[in-house]
Every structure is written in structure tokens, then in C-alpha cells.
Amino acid sequence: MSNFWRLFFSIIIALPLTFLTLPANSAPILITQITAGDFLELGVYKMRRGDYQEAIENFSQAIALEKDLAVAYSDRCLAYLQLQDYHQAIADCTQAINFAPDNFEAYLNRGVAFYRQGDYPAAIVDHNRAIALKPYDFRAYYNRGLARAGDGKDSEAILDFNLALTQIPRITSLLLADIYNDRGLAHFVLQDTQAAMLDFSLAIRLNANDYRAYFNRACACGRNGDDFGAVRDFSQVIRLNPSNAQAYVNRGIAQYHLGYHLAAIADLQKASEYFENQGKRVAYEKTLDLLKNLQQKISFATEIALL
8 A cells, every 4th residue: 555645835926026007096098018017917817817828928928028037937937837847847947047046936946846857856956945045934845855755865854844844834724734744654654654643644634625644544554454444544535536546446455354355346346447447557457456366365265164
């Protein structure tokens, strides 16, 4: 049961440098030229609506008018991140940093792009720079913790998650839940199951509707031999995310260990259906193999019992 879930918090849209405003009670004026600030403001508006491709066009128009407008590159980086174009996101953040070397958001978001490319050392370097610029912003510590965990440095990741927890505003309970969840994963990798269970439980308490913490706690229960707990938490995953095929697989295995053979077979059959519908051919075939193996064991156990 090694399929875990991580979150990655990063992005705040930079506000435009210039807003188009008219003084109160002023006479109407004729706008004869659209400025870079206007395109920037429009791009931010499109970003907030989720129109990322259109936002990119607006930011590009702003850059065409002002080549050194760092915030336009930084915001266009965010749009590329949302579209999973990490190569272009890195290029834009690099340009933003060239024009504004103290641009905290550019380092933060370039670190995100490196992380999502799997370049964990580069992500760590960028988050180090972000922390040097803003040592009291929890996001950089959290993101560096994720990058360190990805790089196999789970003990250092836990230290970063701890720092993030000391900096994060207490009112943001959902973000706190994310940090506890990821710190729990680092503890789990280090085989400190007790600490992992505590963190997953804290994450669930703060956000009872996030299936990932239930999934992770179920895996920790399985490692502890608590199959009842695993079934309970995988059931919650399925309630919150009904098409989660991996949860059906893992719950099926736990149910088999508990002797609930018919329920185990039903879960594996359901998992195979979801894997097939989702086009996950390898997982589908492995689930069928597991189902066949399980049915053979159940049949053999039944024959022995009848002797």
C-alpha cells in the first residue's frame, strides 16, 4: 500500500503594477492607447476566471509593449504552470528574475515548476532563495519540504514542514491540513508510523472532506496490521472519491486479510472496472491478476475446510 497523495501549495497571482482608474466626478476622457498595465490587469482577470490561455495572450501583449515588465513574466509563468507547460514557466520566471532579482514570487513559482519536472535539487535552490528574501512566508518552507521529500531527504523535509507550521496563519485550516498530511508522509517514509498516524489524523480533523489524508492513514493502518482501520479509512476515500480505483484495491486486500472474501472480490472487481474505464491498462491487468490469485486462494482454503 505505497500509493500516497501529496499536495503542493504555491501560487498567488501578482497584482498588476498599474490599474486604469478615473478620478471621481471627472469628465469622460477618450482612451486612445492601451497600456501594458491594461493588458496586465486583463490577464490577471482572465487568470482568476481560469482562462489561462487567454491570460497568456494578454501577458504577452503587455510584454510586447514593455519588454522589461517583470510582473508580466511572473504572472505568465503562473498561467503556464496551470497548463502544465513547465519548460515555458521556468523560462518566464527566469526572465522575471533577470529584470527583478528580488522577485520572491518568481523564485517560488520557478521552484514549483522545477519540482513538477522532478528536478528536486533545482527546486530546493529556488526555495532557498525565496526564503532568503521572505523568511516569514510559510509557502517557501512548505514547498522546500516537498522538494526535499521528493529528493529522499525526509528528515530535512520534516524540519521544513515544522517551520511552515510556525509561519502559517492559524485561520487557514485547509492549508494546515495539507502540511500535516505531507509531514505525515515524510514520517511514514522514515517508518515512524506513530507520528505519521498522528499527522494524518490532524489533517483529517482540519479537513474532513479531503480523501488524501484518509488514504494515507489507511496505508499507515495497513502497515500497523490494523486492517479494520484500513477498511474504515479506505471506505471514507471511496465515499469522497467514488472512482478511486486504488482505494478499492487496497480495501479489497484489507478485507481479504480480515476474512471478508466476498467483499474483497467485489472490491477488486470494482477496481478493475474503474482502471479499465480510466484507460489504465497496466493497473487493470495487475488488478485482474490479483483478483485471480485471490480467488484461487479462497477456493483452496474452502477445499481445505471441507476436508
